[in-house]
Every structure is written in structure tokens, then in C-alpha cells.
Amino acid sequence: MYILKKGGTVRNFILSLIVIFVLWQVLPPLFKIPSFILPTPSEIISAIVKNDVVLAANLIVTVNEIILGFLIAIIIGISLAILIFAFKILRDSIYPLIVILYSTPRIAIAPIIIIWFGYGLLGIVTIVALTAFFPILINTLVGLENVQPELIELIRTMTNSRLKEFLNIRLPSSLPFIFAGLKTGMTQAAIGAIVAEFIAGQAGLGFIINIGQSTLSTTNMFAALLILVLASLALYSSISFIERFLIPWKKAGEYVVSE
Amino acid sequence: MLEVLGKLRKMKNNAITVENVSKIFETKFGHVKALEDITFNVGEGEFIAIVGPSGCGKTTLLRIIAGLIRPTKGRVIVNNEIVNKPLTNIGLVFQFPTLLPWKNVMDNILFQIEMRGLKKSDYIEKCKELIKMVGIEGFEKAYPSQLSGGMQARVALCRALIHDPPILLMDEPFRNVDAYAQDILDLELLKIWEKSRKTVIFVTHNLSEAVFLADKVIVMSYKPGRIIQTVNISLRLGRPRTLQSKATQEYGELVVHIRKLIEDSTKFELKEANVHT
Numbered sequence: 456m457y458i459l460k461k462g463g464t465v466r467n468f469i470l471s472l473i474v475i476f477v478l479w480q481v482l483p484p485l486f487k488i489p490s491f492i493l494p495t496p497s498e499i500i501s502a503i504v505k506n507d508v509v510l511a512a513n514l515i516v517t518v519n520e521i522i523l524g525f526l527i528a529i530i531i532g533i534s535l536a537i538l539i540f541a542f543k544i545l546r547d548s549i550y551p552l553i554v555i556l557y558s559t560p561r562i563a564i565a566p567i568i569i570i571w572f573g574y575g576l577l578g579i580v581t582i583v584a585l586t587a588f589f590p591i592l593i594n595t596l597v598g599l600e601n602v603q604p605e606l607i608e609l610i611r612t613m614t615n616s617r618l619k620e621f622l623n624i625r626l627p628s629s630l631p632f633i634f635a636g637l638k639t640g641m642t643q644a645a646i647g648a649i650v651a652e653f654i655a656g657q658a659g660l661g662f663i664i665n666i667g668q669s670t671l672s673t674t675n676m677f678a679a680l681l682i683l684v685l686a687s688l689a690l691y692s693s694i695s696f697i698e699r700f701l702i703p704w705k706k707a708g709e710y711v712v713s714e
Numbered sequence: 715m716l717e718v719l720g721k722l723r724k725m726k727n728n729a730i731t732v733e734n735v736s737k738i739f740e741t742k743f744g745h746v747k748a749l750e751d752i753t754f755n756v757g758e759g760e761f762i763a764i765v766g767p768s769g770c771g772k773t774t775l776l777r778i779i780a781g782l783i784r785p786t787k788g789r790v791i792v793n794n795e796i797v798n799k800p801l802t803n804i805g806l807v808f809q810f811p812t813l814l815p816w817k818n819v820m821d822n823i824l825f826q827i828e829m830r831g832l833k834k835s836d837y838i839e840k841c842k843e844l845i846k847m848v849g850i851e852g853f854e855k856a857y858p859s860q861l862s863g864g865m866q867a868r869v870a871l872c873r874a875l876i877h878d879p880p881i882l883l884m885d886e887p888f889r890n891v892d893a894y895a896q897d898i899l900d901l902e903l904l905k906i907w908e909k910s911r912k913t914v915i916f917v918t919h920n921l922s923e924a925v926f927l928a929d930k931v932i933v934m935s936y937k938p939g940r941i942i943q944t945v946n947i948s949l950r951l952g953r954p955r956t957l958q959s960k961a962t963q964e965y966g967e968l969v970v971h972i973r974k975l976i977e978d979s980t981k982f983e984l985k986e987a988n989v990h991t
Binding site (some may be wrong): 592 | 801830858
């Protein structure tokens with residue numbers, strides 16, 4: 456798990472998790488809280504075991520939506536960022552619009568998207584892509600624009616090809632920014648998928664949570680929620696993993712040789 | 715007589731001509747005059763040092779010569795052509811090493827070759843030689859973040875030399891190197907220069923380094939950057955130079971002379987500083 460630091464930090468985190476789960480298991484029965492208000496961890500886990508096939512099927516639906524929408528968001532976000540970076544006219548015209556859209560709660564337009572693109576996969580994936588795309592675009596653009604100016608000056612004494620400059624200086628320099636955008640984008644994509652399922656889903660973990668609310672099967676809602684948390688964590692961690700692989704120089708600075 | 719003629723001919727062969735160059739920066743505090751009416755010539759194969767207090771526009775001047783920024787007035791001519799785009803026949807070293815963090819030492823040096831569309835494999839031997847020369851053997855595969863500032867500066871020097879450019883533009887290249895290593899690198903630079911007779915412009919505020927390296931030292935004043943005097947070093951200090959050159963009377967006198975020029979032009983600041991000592 457790349458969100459955690461090594462050594463003692465992991466141990467502390469696991470210890471605190473254990474404490475939380477023990478309290479959660481012990482306290483609700485003690486205070487006679489019924490399980491439709493707050494089910495205990497053991498009830499949630501037995502619900503997961505009991506409904507494993509259903510949960511797995513719905514997990515696949517949701518993860519599928521997240522990944523599809525996220526991939527579309529990456530393609531559109533990064534290429535639009537490059538276009539905005541390259542053409543001043545786009546920067547003056549489209550970019551302000553994007554910033555305005557970014558600062559409004561995009562979830563608010565989800566019902567409109569469903570009207571336009573339907574209740575099927577297309578509508579949901581569109582919502583996912585729309586929520587994930589903004590942080591990717593904005594971070595990529597910031598990365599492309601924040602290259603150390605001396606690096607650009609230096610490569611201009613080597614070649615006058617702007618393509619080489621872009622591929623060899625700007626793009627690699629922006630990778631840390633792009634990955635920051637991808638991580639934010641991934642959490643946004645998960646939110647987008649769940650909201651889309653709330654309003655239009657016929658399957659998926661968000662759909663299960665929504666159905667659970669109308670039938671007061673709180674334990675099932677918690678079961679779906681727990682699976683969702685684990686799935687989001689796995690997706691997020693996989694981006695961190697790719698980041699470590701693609702940006703090895705970020706961790707290379709662990710020791711410094713002195714003269 | 716012949717010798718004089720030969721000298722005259724050599725003098726005519728200007729590699730770099732800076733003509734009436736002025737630079738005014740527009741900032742939110744108004745116009746800032748960085749350079750005023752700078753004119754000088756650099757002969758082919760000549761080693762020029764530019765000294766002056768911080769903020770005198772030395773770096774700006776170097777950038778203008780490299781074609782990275784345009785002068786507000788005047789022009790720069792390199793090899794009989796007016797500079798209006800970045801020069802590509804140069805080796806450039808900045809104040810900061812400016813290495814690519816995602817490339818190791820060897821690949822950072824060979825980046826110069828790669829970007830010029832030359833074959834990397836033809837330059838690997840030369841790259842290794844340079845690495846040995848600047849004393850960073852064994853760090854070929856290290857990433858910049860694993861190196862000290864001084865070691866990074868040496869990598870940047872190698873990168874500026876690998877393609878054997880006829881012109882070297884250096885902006886305080888050894889400012890992060892300790893004094894002992896600086897002497898060694900200065901000597902290596904002179905050795906390369908004597909062998910290949912590159913045209914060098916070397917910006918520094920280390921006066922003794924300037925005198926030790928250069929044929930001529932251009933002394934600049936502070937705000938706006940003007941040339942106070944061009945001091946001919948080679949007239950009094952012969953070549954080749956060794957560390958013993960630093961022990962000569964001429965050397966000492968030249969350094970004192972230049973220091974005096976700068977002190978006279980910045981009297982106000984030095985008086986301020988004296989209050990504390």
C-alpha cells in the first residue's frame with residue numbers, strides 16, 4: 456500500500472484499525488443499537504460472505520464503469536491539456552470555461568447527462584469521465600507550464616525542434632504533475648460512478664447501496680460500501696505503483712553523495 | 715613586423731561581436747535597465763571573463779549572446795551572422811547545473827548528442843574521458859538527485875563539452891564547487907581550451923578565477939550594467955598558466971586592479987558594508 460510509509464507507520468495504522476473494529480464490534484450491542492442502524496463488522500462480513508456472488512458481479516460492473524470512464528478522461532484530459540498548452544487561442548477561449556466548470560459541482564449535471572446519453576453504460580461512463588477529467592487536465596497543464604526555464608533554454612541550444620523539446624523536456628518534467636492529477640481523477644471517477652448508479656444504475660455497488668436504503672437493509676449497504684472502499688484503494692494504489700515505475704527519479708533522492 | 719601583422723589578422727577574426735547592446739526589462743515596478751551600451755569583441759579562440767557585482771547583468775548579457783533573449787537595443791554578431799535565435803554551435807553552462815532528473819550522469823551528458831541527432835554510441839568513449847577528467851568516475855549511473863551540487867556542476871560541464879562546440883558560454887559554472895576542486899576544474903578547462911582553442915566567455919564574480927583563466931577580463935558596473943574597463947590579462951600574464959601563475963606579482967596586481975575598479979563603481983554599497991566590520 457503506497458499511501459503508507461514504511462516501518463512503524465504501517466504497524467501503527469494496523470493497530471488503530473484493529474482498535475476501531477473491536478470498538479465497533481463491541482459497542483453497538485452494548486448500547487442496544489439495532490443492526491439496521493449500525494451493523495457490527497461481523498454482521499457486515501457475514502453479509503459479504505453470504506452475498507459474495509452478487510457483490511462480485513456488481514463490483515465488476517462498478518469497476519468497469521470507473522476504469523472505462525477514467526481511461527476516457529485520461530485520453531481527453533491529457534490531449535486537451537496539450538492542445539491548450541500549444542494554442543494560445545484555446546487557452547484564451549476554452550480554458551476559462553473549463554475552470555468555471557471545474558469550480559461548479561459537476562455532480563449537479565449528472566441527471567442532464569443521463570437524459571442526453573441514456574440510462575445505460577454510455578450515460579454512466581460519461582459521468583465518470585466528466586468528473587475525472589478536470590483534475591487530470593488541469594494538473595497536466597500546470598505541469599507543462601512549470602518546466603524549469605533553463606532546461607528549455609538549454610535544449611534550444613541543442614535543437615530547434617519543438618517536438619523534441621516537448622517529448623524530451625516538457626512531458627517528462629510534467630509526469631509528477633500528471634500523476635497527481637491521475638490520483639485525484641481516480642477518486643473523482645469513483646465518486647462519479649457511484650452517483651451515476653444512484654440516479655441511473657441498474658447494477659453496481661452504488662445501485663446496491665441505493666436499493667439498500669429503500670429496503671432498510673443497512674447491513675447490505677455496509678457490505679457494498681466496504682467492497683467499494685477496498686476497490687477504490689486498489690485502483691488508487693495501482694496508479695501509485697505505475698507512478699513509482701515511471702518516475703523512478705522521484706525516489707532516487709533518498710541518499711545524497713557528498714564530496 | 716610579421717608577428718604584428720599576424721596579431722592584427724588574428725584580432726580581425728572576431729568570433730563574437732557585441733554592438734551597443736542595451737536591455738531594459740519591463741516589470742511591475744517599471745523599467746529596469748539591466749544593460750547599457752555594451753560593446754566588445756571576442757576574437758576566435760579567445761578566453762574572455764566577465765566580472766562584476768551581482769545584479770550587474772552578466773547573466774543577461776550571456777543569455778543575449780546565446781540568442782536566448784533579445785536585446786532592447788544593439789545586436790550581437792556571431793561568426794558574421796546577427797544572432798536572432800538560440801545559437802546551436804555553443805556549449806552552455808548555467809549557474810545551476812540544470813540536469814534532467816530522470817536521466818543518469820552518462821545519459822545527461824549524452825543528451826546533448828541525442829538532441830543533435832548524432833549517434834550516441836560514437837560519443838560514449840569521449841563521455842567516459844570527460845567524466846574521468848572532471849573526477850566523477852564511478853557515478854556514471856547515478857541520478858542527479860544522488861549527487862552533490864559540485865558533482866552536478868561537473869556533469870553540466872561535461873555536457874557542454876561533449877559535442878566539441880567552437881564556442882563555450884559559461885555562467886559561474888563552478889560556483890557550487892569547493893575551492894580545491896575549483897582550481898582543478900579551472901586547470902582542466904584551460905587544458906581543454908589550449909588544446910581545442912574554443913572561444914570562451916566565462917562569467918564569474920570570483921576575480922582571481924577570472925584573472926587566472928582569461929585573456930581579457932571585462933569589468934562591469936552595477937545597475938545599469940556598463941563596461942567599466944576591459945583589462946588585458948595576457949599582456950602581463952603569459953600562457954600556459956599553472957597554479958604557480960597565481961603566485962606571481964603580476965597576477966596579484968591584476969586582481970587588485972580589478973577589485974579597485976569594482977570598488978570604485980560600488981562605493982556606496984561597500985561603505986554600508988564597512989559599518990558592520
